[in-house]
Amino acid sequence: MFTTFSVRRVPFINARFALFFAGTFLLFLPIDVFAQSTIAGQSTSADNVAGVTNPEIQSELEKAVVAFNASQFADAGEILKALYAKHPEIVPPRIILAEWFAQSNLGNAVRANLEMATEEVPADPEAFLLLAEISLHQGSLTAAEALLNLANSKLNAYTANPTRKKNLTSAVYRIATNLYEARERWTQMEASIDRQIEIDGRTAELMRKKGIAIFQQKREADAKKMFIEADGLGTGTDKGLPADAVMSQLYLLRGDRDNARQALAAALTAHPNSKEVLFLSIQMKIHDDKLEEAKPLAEKLLHDDPTSAHAKMLLATVVLYLEDYPTAEKLFEELLLASPLEMQNANGLALALCEQDSPDKIRRALAYATDNAQKDRDNSEYLGTLGWVLYKAGQIEQAANVLQQSAASGQLSAVSAYYLARIAVQAEKVEDAKQLLNAAIQNGTPFAKRREAVRLLSELAK
Numbered sequence: 001m002f003t004t005f006s007v008r009r010v011p012f013i014n015a016r017f018a019l020f021f022a023g024t025f026l027l028f029l030p031i032d033v034f035a036q037s038t039i040a041g042q043s044t045s046a047d048n049v050a051g052v053t054n055p056e057i058q059s060e061l062e063k064a065v066v067a068f069n070a071s072q073f074a075d076a077g078e079i080l081k082a083l084y085a086k087h088p089e090i091v092p093p094r095i096i097l098a099e100w101f102a103q104s105n106l107g108n109a110v111r112a113n114l115e116m117a118t119e120e121v122p123a124d125p126e127a128f129l130l131l132a133e134i135s136l137h138q139g140s141l142t143a144a145e146a147l148l149n150l151a152n153s154k155l156n157a158y159t160a161n162p163t164r165k166k167n168l169t170s171a172v173y174r175i176a177t178n179l180y181e182a183r184e185r186w187t188q189m190e191a192s193i194d195r196q197i198e199i200d201g202r203t204a205e206l207m208r209k210k211g212i213a214i215f216q217q218k219r220e221a222d223a224k225k226m227f228i229e230a231d232g233l234g235t236g237t238d239k240g241l242p243a244d245a246v247m248s249q250l251y252l253l254r255g256d257r258d259n260a261r262q263a264l265a266a267a268l269t270a271h272p273n274s275k276e277v278l279f280l281s282i283q284m285k286i287h288d289d290k291l292e293e294a295k296p297l298a299e300k301l302l303h304d305d306p307t308s309a310h311a312k313m314l315l316a317t318v319v320l321y322l323e324d325y326p327t328a329e330k331l332f333e334e335l336l337l338a339s340p341l342e343m344q345n346a347n348g349l350a351l352a353l354c355e356q357d358s359p360d361k362i363r364r365a366l367a368y369a370t371d372n373a374q375k376d377r378d379n380s381e382y383l384g385t386l387g388w389v390l391y392k393a394g395q396i397e398q399a400a401n402v403l404q405q406s407a408a409s410g411q412l413s414a415v416s417a418y419y420l421a422r423i424a425v426q427a428e429k430v431e432d433a434k435q436l437l438n439a440a441i442q443n444g445t446p447f448a449k450r451r452e453a454v455r456l457l458s459e460l461a462k
Contacts, residue, residue, distance in 0.1 A: 057087060068100050073109075076100075089161040092121040095130070125154035125168055133175050136182065144179055148172065170199045177209060189213040204234035208246065215250050223247070242267050245277050248284075260284070275305060282314050286321070286446050294318050309335060313344075320352055321448050328352035329361075343372050347385050351448060354392040365389045373402075380406040384416035391423065399423060414440040415447040421456065434460055 060083040067076035080093035094117035101109040111134070117127035132147035152172050158165050173196035180189035190213040197206055211226030227243035234240050241249070244267035251260035264277070264284055271277045278301045285294035298315040305311050316331035332349035339345055346368040353365035369386040376382055383406035390399035400423050406416050421436035437457040441450070 092117055092124050095126050125151040125158055136179055141182055148175055170196055186213045186216040204230040241276055242271050291318055291322050316348055325352045325355045346372055350385055350389055354389045362393050366393055380413055388419045414443040414445045418449045418453045430460055
């Protein structure tokens, strides 16, 4: 007997009848539930087409969909159960219901039906495979591996539908690849991808994943070949980052900034109009304090995509760091008008306003900074900005109190260290100021006052 779930009705979109016979479902797996698992697949073989167009199967599926949309979940389950008894080549009932509940955003029912499927059709591998993927997305790697091994053993014995078996086998290797990546088992990851390539062919996504596995085994030249091949295979949204840009990001993850810079420079030379490459190049130059080189790139990025908030934010950040406060004010004001609830926009505008010699702009800066700090009282960045605006407004004691509060978590940011150093200098606590400035600079994090911090430390050291 199928359980009736006490849940609100969410209209079901469309049944994908082909998938009931041909393979597994496209299940959605956001953390606890389904989020775009690519287990689904549809064959175009003659046998499969005949099965999909079977009037009996279509008719019964339509009945089940109608019952489900009427929140008659138990009736829908019984219809699917009877259909599966006559056609064991299709997907088991509980997995079909899990798919429908996922589309209806009823997460608890998704998991419950998969768990029931392991009891009702224990020889079928799919429920175990989907539970493995859920565990993987939740970070339960040991459970994911155990379930994956169990699913694979059941898949080896599965014979009801060759097309479905092929799709499930591909899914096993895809999930195994993600598991091995999470476990950092790079050799196994590479082998798993090779097995999936045997089934699905060489795709841009698989070549990139293989490149990552190879790079992590310190076979950089071979990895780059994989990324170059992926460039040739990718189209549209699957185009991805160019090979050199991917290599740059992997070098960064390894902590090798020199090779990361070289690879990204090569990517920029080869792809000067790539938004993604421009974005990464600007970020790299901001981090390296090459702001004068970052500015024209940021201007180009915004020129090429004038509606991009990310591009405008990057340029606003660069000009703020370059102390071009009127331009920074203009850009952050435009960002705030477009997204009034985005607190980072208000934070940037406050920083740009408070640096200008205008009592009215100081008052506006104080209003924005105060509002941010009140909305998010635990945010050390917003507290730091409020402290600095208070300092610029001449309220030194209040500024010191707020900045001490921003440092109370024990994780003093680089910019807050600089702000506190300025207050220490004003209080003639030179040694304290030196320590704070050293902490700000050695942190390595880019911030608006980094150059000023270096200059002030040099001055105090004389």
